[in-house]
């Protein structure tokens with residue numbers, strides 16, 4: 001999925017979760033979720049996040065695109081480290097944002113292996129990245145976000 005699709009999926013997940021939890025500052029919570037929704041693609045050499053944050057491109061060589069950094073282990077580790085290591089309440093925000101990215105990549109034809117590298121548990125859909133269908137998904141997810149914000 002393209003970065004803007006990941007952004008709206010991050011926003012959607014954040015808005016859905018906000019109905020159940022009450023963070024200290026919901027705007028910071030939303031911002032952290034949306035930024036975390038871009039994080040997994042640091043394993044892609046030409047991703048938006050790598051064009052904004054210099055010095056991380058080597059990760060694409062180390063891990064490969066949609067490998068370990070697109071598994072459930074990273075968001076779980078970040079949640080534990082941030083919540084318990086730093087006593088911050090925003091570990092869950094990072095977890096949700098990261099999860100929204102894994103979910104939306106799971107809708108694509110190439111999919112992800114959620115438990116990489118230990119086993120094979122592929123999550124795969126039928127959307128081609130950058131296709132008309134992805135643009136439609138982006139549009140309807142954006143509309144859903146607006147409905148949740150306004151409603």
Ligand SMILES: [Zn+2]
Pocket residue numbers: 001040041070101105
């Ligand atoms: Zn990705």
